[in-house]
Amino acid sequence: MALPNAEVLFGDSPDAPKLSKAEVATRFDGLMQAVDNAPTRVLGPQDVASAFSAGHGIDFTGQPKSAYGALAKALEAPELVKGISAEALASVTDALEQLKGQQPDLVKDITTGSPISTGLVAFDLEAPAKMLTPRPTPLRNRIPRKKGIGTSHRFKRITGFTGTGTGGVGNIHPGIADTTQTNFAPSGASQSLYYARGPKISYAGDDQVVPYSQFSVSDEVTWSAQYAGQGFQDIRQLSRTSLLYSSMLLEERMLLMGRGTASAFLGAVAAPTGLTLTARSAAAGETALSGVSTNIYIKVTSDAGDFGQSVLTSAANVAPSGGQVVDVTVTLPAGATGLRVYVSTGASDPGDASRWYAGRSGYATFTLQGALPTSGTAASTVTADSTAYANGYDGILPICTGANSGYVNRLNAALSTSNPGSEWQAAFASLYQAVKADPDRTLLNGSDRKQLSDALKTSSSSNYRMTITQDEVSGVTLGDVVNTIVNEVTGKGVSVEVHPWMPQGNSVILSDTLPVPDSQVSEVWAAWNVQDLMGIDWPVTQFAYESSSYWYGTFLCYAPAWNGAITGIKLV
Known part of the structure; x- marks a missing residue:
């Protein structure tokens, strides 16, 4: 239905003088401005609730007090009842009642649990994910890493000569007289010459060949994981970082306790x-x-x-x-x-x-x-032995407990409390007696180091005394720890260190260098790598980003006899 024009609204009144078109336009503009300036109101849930209040919505004067009441009263008007069939009126009344019945759901309050059980709320999610992943690698950080070539590392050793008392070479007395005659001719020679000279010394040595092995671990990030993580965390970056640390941690554990099966290594451990x-x-x-x-x-x-x-x-x-x-x-x-x-x-x-x-x-x-x-x-x-691997090498624990170690003592008992540290003093004495070793440090499990420290505190020996001092403010400081064992043979302090991955019950005694001038051994332990640790991103051939680490090398000890181990430490 179209609105009447301006002349009908303002220019056709019989009681008013005829208006000009300008005056009619002015009055029409005034009407439109008044309509625009009229107050407006947006109905909310509460207004709807009031419109459909309980009952018929009729106040005590008989006038409707809500939209529902006005509609209900209009349906009762005689002219409407006469002009519409009973079936149609009943249908309209029924629809109105149904609308009234839906009122509670239409106007239900919005809360933290409604209309959705989890609430119409934001999640206070802190990004990125927290990395609660310990990753200490003390051996890898300390042991020298050297450049190798080929498929194996080879070195030759002179393990003893007359007078050293090592390498199985016996001693001889050097005394001679003017009449002493010594023959240096090779064994079985048809002629031999004798000279006035002392006896000939002997040597012992060996040839060491340590093969290289390849090592690698891998990871994959699907495209869906990468793209779904946008705005929270860079999943590819997380994958690469985790892959790097995983490689370093696995190498750390191999440096400590790996075992190889190649001819240069110790091989599998037998069953008890x-x-x-x-x-x-x-x-x-x-x-x-x-x-x-x-x-x-x-x-x-x-x-x-x-x-x-x-x-x-x-x-x-x-x-x-x-x-x-x-x-x-x-x-x-x-x-x-x-x-x-x-x-x-x-x-x-x-x-x-x-x-x-x-x-x-x-x-x-x-x-x-x-x-x-x-x-x-x-x-x-447990279907097969898993103590040693073809693609692996011997770590510190196997070397220090193996046949070439300078000292191995399986206690099968708790550490001494009557003479704390006596187990290490016995090792120091034996190593010095054998090869004049003067170790630098000993590695323990955390529980075993605590036992050693407790043994010192509970010892009845008068050789040890602890003094607890009290300050003027906060009382006393409890606890003490053994951080050095003085080698009672050489007088050198041996550092006591906890290795995070050392199996409980085991301790190794290590020499970092040799107390031998001109030994040509700058360090006793070394990692030789043809290719040191590197990362590889594979070409994308599917809906995923794939990465791997790779290194190619080995680990060796030039002088096992200068190292030892104490095992079988009972946990108390």
Whole structure:
């Protein structure tokens, strides 16, 4: 329907003088301005609620007080009732009632849980993700890294000559007389000349060939992960950084406890022998076995640190009584950092698939106590030896506990409290006696270093005294730690250090340099790499970004006899 024009609105009144077109236009403009300036109002949920209030919306005077009331009253008007069929009127009334019934849902309040359970709220998400990932690599940071070539590193050693007392070369007496005659002719020569001279000295030496191996780890970032992470974190950058640190951490662990199978290396660790089980009453601080009403069946392996374990032993069994614990005791082979224990129960042996990993020990005894495991890693997963790898090398622990080490002592006991540090003093004396070694440092697990420090504090020996001083403000400082062991043979201070990945129960004694003039050994330990650590981004061949690390090298010790190890330290 079109609006009437300006002349109809303002120029056609019989009681008013005829208006000019200019006056009509002026009045029309005034009307439009008044309409524009009229107050406006936007209806909100509360206005709708008021319009559809309970009841028929009629006040006490009979006048409608809401939109609903006005519509309801209009439907009752006689002229409307007469002009519309009963069915149509009933339909309109019913629709109005349905609209009224929907009122609560239409006008429900908006809260932190409505109309969406999680709320119409922003998430206070802090970016980027926090990297709670320890990554210490003290050996890698300290050990020299040198450039190699070819497929192996080779060096020759003179391990002794007459007078050194090393290399298996015996000593001779140099005294001579005027009549002394010594023949230097090769053995089996037809003629020989004798001269007035002292006896000829002897030498010992060897040729060392250490092969290089390749190492690599990889990662992948899908396109969806990269693009979905925009605005929160650069996922590719996270992947590359994690790959770098992962490579360095894995190399650190190989430098400490890796084992190789090539001819230059020590190879796999044998399984333990002499497995015995002893049931006894639980001692103070121990928890008696629970949930055991039948036999306990045990198999064990030699622990080789982070990279694996030996094959399983045969099973042994015992039937403990109430209030008892079971001691699992073995003889550990050379190179083992401890033992791992697998346990099952039953009237008969249920087999390796139901024999569960119960824990490890850093010395030759493991005590079963409390509730035995009923799930986890099964013994059936130990299908082959994993202590050594074809693409690997010997690390510090294998070298210091191997056949060429200068000293190995398997304690199978706690550290001495009557004479703290005596285990290291015995090692220092033996190393000095053998090759005149003067070690620089010893590496321990954190728990073992704490035990050494506690042994000093609890010692009854009068050779040690601790003084606790009190200041004027805040009281006393508790705790003390052993940071140096004085070599009682040479007088040199040997640094005591915790290595973050050292298996509990093991300590190595290291020489960084040799106390031998003109030895041609600038450092005892060295990493030789044909190619040092590098990163590779692979060409994109699918909806993903792929990266790898790579390095090609080996690790060697020029003088194993100047190093040693103390193993089998009981945890207390």
